[in-house]
Amino acid sequence: MTLQPPIAPRHPVVREFHGRTYVDDYEWLRDKDSPETIAHLEAENAYTKQQTAAIEDLTGQIYTEIKSRIKETDMSVPQRSGDWWYYGRTEEGKDYGYSCRIPVNEAHDPWTPPVIPEEGRPEGEQVILDLNALAEGHEFFSLGASSVTTSGRLLAYSVDTTGEERFTLRIRNLETGELLDDVLENIYYGATWAGEDHLFYQRVDDAWRPDTVWRHRIGTDPAEDVCVFREEDEQYFTGVGSTRSEKYLIIESASKITSETRVLPMDDPEGEFQVLWPREKGVEYSVDHAVVAGLDGGADRWIVTHNATGPNFEVGECPASELPPLRGLETLIPHAAETRIEGVDTFEGHVVAAYRRGAIGRLAVMELPADGCYGTFEELEFDEELYTAGSLGNPEWDAPVIRISYGSFTTPARLYDYRIATGVFT
Template structure:
């Protein structure tokens, strides 16, 4: 089958006296039958190229699925007199949400069987489960399109019936006031930005709801939550570089929200309540790695803030958790998470011990305020995820659950390490790697290099049972902890955004070259992978170094940077100006244009490419990868594979359901194996 060729309709895009010609701009016409026809033709072409791997894909899918315990359940947690848990049943795609009153020995009360609710839907996502303080009602949100637009409904947990209340165009989450009758929720605008907080009274029409707060600044998004103490309802309004909070007592839903501290450019902070005080994680006074402060509930402006934990240049404060008797602070030092436990009475101050060379840990579900038990998660590239209850007073641990990997898995068969590569400007970039112990590292070893590198998001060295299919067939899996993430603290993020964004791409390239230089692999066996902003990374890298990789997988890639960032009607654009820059400013426009993957496709050879998207993607619109593929088809000079795979039913997160997404993993793996000549 011949590759589809998209028609060209010239579109001139002019800004700052600069003219760009976009011949595939027309592909953003979602309702145009020709657009759908083109996407379907690309899907048929992808199917034809991968047809020899169909049986292998099916085998990989079953292999991945067979490692997962189908009849499984979460570790129960206690909240307000009930134990809550989530259960999966054999042969079913979706969870069953349950609770048990008082003790775990009592019978199950089913809140939601999502399998029944999802019947007849190609995509179904239930989220935002919130139980009323008197335990009698439960609000929840449903998205059955995959655009991350949820309809909130309320279930009577005594009768099992849904109330007539129905609230559309929300983020899905909601917060109950202490009166069990008032619900606060967040609405989205036409660009899908969360911009309003509304108040709903039970039994009334959503048309009668009251607007509580509207965020006028298009670079900010809003959200609402209840303090862990359950004493306050808090509205947060955040941009990339600034925060502002408002609060009311949760038993006074009709009072006016009070500003905690007015927003200031470059002042970031977050708050949590304890006793007569609020605790604040903030970068105030140039504390770029953040510090912890506190203030009275009656005097919340920053001139009243008192330092609790000072700023340290070598320690990045990731977050904190408050208990009645203890404060737990999550810190990152030299890329690794440490958990500092402090007793309020100063009787104890210590760190949890972690021993592996590369790992990740983090606070788990801890809704109970009055307990000495900290629940946290631990995992590494070779260690399945464990949920651990740690007694902070006695310093004893109980593993409540370790991820079960079915089959012949033995963690001793795999080895992981962390090495460092030197970037072109002298910075040291960490690489976390894992492979089967029998895999010999050489120029002939296939290696998949994953990275993200944006928004300060750190790709953690987590365990993955799906990844075993690669490792057992001789692949090395590596994570490049490049700038743009926060692996080495806040400055690591700042050095990979705005007018320093190219550091992200160059770090990745330099890591790849280092792995080749130390003969862990070679260009003939090196593969790249990234999704969303990581897909941007893939697109930029293959423009800079098209012969460095044999193949690249770009998942839902953000590749048309300049055009998207100039269109403030597209979801998320305005809120991203402090991440990428605002191209209405000439300096940012031309800097973006230098790396934007779509704008820099040239007549040259490119590696083998597998590019995926979802028709309903709300984060990266489907037309970005579609246009990119069309332009690559037109200009590339090689005979390498170029595939566009569009899921016509889903959005940014891919397929819903527990196992359906494994088919996407199996397809990506089959593509990589095909390039390596691995057939079983």
Template sequence: MSDAPTPPQATQVPVERTHHGDTVVDPYEWLRDKESQEVLDHLHAENAYTEVVTADQQSLRDTFFAETKHRTVETDLSVPSRQGDWWYFTRTIEGEQHPVFCRVPAAPDDGGLAAWTPPEVEPGVALAGEETYFDTNAEAAKHPFYQLGGMTRDQAGHLLAYSEDTSGDEHHSLRFRDLSSGETLDEAVENVHGGPVLDPAGERAYYMVADAAWRPHQLWVHTVGTPAASDRMLLQIDDEQLWTGIETSADERELLIISGNAEYDESRLLDLTAPDAEPQLLISAARRLLHTVEPIELDGDGVLLITHNQSGANNALSLTSTAALRAQSEDEPLDLGTTVLPHEETVKLEGVAVTAAEVLVSSRRDTIESVQRLPLATLRAVRDGATPTPTSQLDGLRFDADLYTCFLASARYEAPLFRVAYTSWFTPPRIYDIPHPTSGEGSPEPILRRETPVHDVDLDAYRATRIWAPTDDVDASGAQVQIPVTVLHHRDVTPDSGNPTLIYGYGSYEISMDPSLQIASLSLLDRGIVVAVAHVRGGGELGRGWYEDGKKLAKPNTFRDFVTATDHLVTTGWADPERIAAWGGSAGGLLMGAVANMAPEKYVAIVAQVPFVDNLTSILDPDLPLSALEWEEWGNPITDEDVYWCMKSYSPYENVHDAAYPAIAAVTSLNDTRVLYVEPTKWVQRLREHQQGEAPIVFKIEMDGGHGGASGRYEAWKDRAWDYAFIAHHLGVAADAGR
């Protein structure tokens, strides 16, 4: 190692932090000043060092990128979706980073299936009357970074409202385009959070504005054709633990406003047909109810479907009305009306979507997400006194695979069909249109509209296997807790204890790691690497309880589960104990940092992307972006001493110690507002101080990117190739070792 380059060493400037009688001295907190030239120089030096140290991985990177590029159909398209008198779809073009948004006129809507059968679109072949209404590549060419925050159109297809981020910091500009002329209007609204919502007539745009902590807290309305200075604020949410989002109701007559976090929500409705309407409170945050709201018209009456956790953690569905909710005093127990779908211990009710023909129910059972159908006749019967119907007894979509994902892609209120997306670990995404049942018929068969093509690969050559890693814990029923682990491998790979293995994990925010085809990972599988996904507690794969057992004071379960899953891969013969790598990002990056401290000897390499590794420092500062919102996930260490000591016990940055750490790559972006670049910057410095082995600790920072890295699909492929090359190199796998 004597010829190895010297890693950058940041100056140490001690800064004290004291909470609950505990004083911590942090020598690298000064690196938080991203305007400092000294900080920027240090970050550039880190990139230069990483480039030198990983130079011998370039062949792997080039190979992995080339294989992903070759297998991906670069000139591709989406299935057109109907809105009003137009079919809308996107094209991606070989050599271009971003999608091109197109549309073509639709035949008159007579309510039949024929009018809702999308036109056949071919790559590179324009349809009659096709228009390009937004070329993202042309917009992105003007900036080093470009990402759409969202776009929406009025019902008639005359106006487009969109928001764009040109730096990666998620500060968006709201702009408007006349779809008849193709001209972008002069008016704009700056510093918008996320995407806008247009009223059906395209006269008003509703948007959110964030506070200093980058929490969307104000709802504004902009009248198209007027200056932004005349915009009107409709709502301000002062509770620093609430994040506010907006969307239209299924019939587009109302704006749904949900202010919430991981544990409770506050809901409001705004009449989009009335220009001077004000938001109407339905259920306040004081109720501490986790819920969503869907307006529905039933026999001419406007009522509400409430998905909520009042009767159990896995949610139930109730039927009530706006008037009934607004008539209740905050001093009395909340009455949610009639139970339609009762709570079940084995099924997590995720939510519902309303159409004029039926209600579509999204649920999860045994880790699998799918869609069930709730007939309006059943809804009426329950309203009129019939026994509630469990979600598990509803008619659902059926697929042959054991491990798959099926979710609602779109459900236009007036359409005679709805659309779902289906995929599995080794099935490319499929789009199905499913007709609503008509009188006297059963459930119509799904209509396959498209399967995303994949070039030059035999997907039958791969296997997905589910194993369960036993823990020492028992659940509320007294049963042993077992961790689901998905094992992905080439069919020639068997559990013979000799396989290099990459294990991935996340385990936070009730986010599930659902099956989906990852083309880039095929390059690993082809080289005999086993890719395992550990569905650890803190995710949502096994219902709400699975999430709650991996948050706040129970957060250490997430880290122990990952190590348990690692050990089980060895015990079952899937993994060579001397060749295991780990990978995770954001909260999964926190997981990587925690297991690096807990069990560094079990891994030869770890990649931590945008890692939340100085989590205690961040959560202790409510002025930092999103910190106060995170208290519902991690607990509040400012006021709760138990939470403080729990977080300190696993904080990756604060628990680095003398150890032979594996090779570690921390990957981040300068303009990330969700996990600040300073966290991995500091972490890497401390890791190097305590590294007792010879494995390198490297740091790679995208200077023009955000939480998702650089913008554009080719840049994303290059980023993934970099990560996989680092992993494969340390697993001892060569670029030319493919099967």
């Protein structure tokens, strides 16, 4: 029997917004559990299978060829955090990977990542998450958060097994392997530790907009969790994190053209977040924390990327204790018509700026001397004329190296470690 294209029936639903009337004939398809919706989708699938039957063998050949070109047993480059090197690896025949770590070997260069063998496991490896075990028995699986405390003792991880982007978070003691009693339901992506006693996370509204930030105290009933921030404006999404220095917690609210940042000292997690610069329509800014001794206003500084003085952004700085207007910051990188600044990363001894000029993504490094004077940004140089470089995977505040991604039209994507003191790429 030849199937005909299924035609979805019309079931008008009328809505009124701002004095205007809208008719949606297909609102009923939103109900994924409706027998009528399921029947229509099954009919569409059957019709598609009929129409593509002639290329079924070709489809299988293409799939087999694509799979043959994928290295199924593989691993990521280890990334240092605290006293551990963290990495992910996959095994042939397994649908999901493993999150692993091995201790830093202080007998060798503690900033040179270890070589992880393709076969077998390196000495001292600890599998902190087996995603295949977590996914077992579920038709869908997604990892939403994987966050380890600075000490390396506790792991907060969240999973979604329905595809609705609503995650369940659990906490594992990595020293004993035991799961804590804490279970947080229906949360959004991500989780941010404040020490080992507090965890910050987000929830979403009915439109799947992350609109609230919550604080959970480890060992307490999640029903007692505190909403520390609620974004009422539907144009804005929220996010929560911490500075690389681990001195401040940060909540960011952002729309397409405007942003606002709130901060709270990490050692006062039950305190109240304070706004740095109130939102101003059309003005976006982001901050990072630096420590520069010998400057007026104290060593703690905000390094601010903002577009208050021009659409391509500029970088300024000020004391964390005394905020001038955004347009009154001490300029570190001025606004320029030919350069688009994409952000900065601050470390204990240097600042890395990412920007785009001449359609090329570039990086520059400024060292932070001990005498209280800012230096100058020195652009990193590469041999090829056309390329893209970026900074990524650099969680450690006191790292003497930065991890850099690099690629071009003739060079496949690769990672380098750049030594600040010597200027050597490895």
